Amino acid sequence: MPVAAKRPCRHSGCRMLVSGRDGFCDLHRAESHRQQKQTVTIDYKERNRFYQRKAWKELRARRLSIEPLCRKCASRGVVVEGSVVDHVEPFDSINDPRALDLGNTQTLCESCHNSKTRYDRPRGG
Ligand SMILES: [Zn+2]
Ligand SMILES: [Zn+2]
Structure with a gap:
């Protein structure tokens, strides 16, 4: 049985080989988390303004x-x-x-x- 194969980072264009479960290199793991956070939260004030x-x-x-x-x-x-x-x-x-x-x-x-x-x-x- 081979040891967990390394695959290229999931971030498009990044060729870093990774073996982690989420498939991102250290740099892009942090980046993908940051982006997710930005897209799910809408500023409370902005939302209120929208409802007006x-x-x-x-x-x-x-x-x-x-x-x-x-x-x-x-x-x-x-x-x-x-x-x-x-x-x-x-x-x-x-x-x-x-x-x-x-x-x-x-x-x-x-x-x-x-x-x-x-x-x-x-x-x-
Ligand atoms: Zn990467
Ligand atoms: Zn109801």
């Missing part, structure tokens, strides 16, 4: 008019009037096209929205 935008308010009103009931409750056969317009896929920045994509929004009631944000992290098992 006219474009968002119009989109929100449109979503509520075509889907007035909570989607999660409806999937369980329960009819609950929705009050929160939620992004199915979270957006990275206010310039992210997903932020103003009507197809990426869904109507939820307050309690479903709260439980979504509370449990919005990977669960084991």
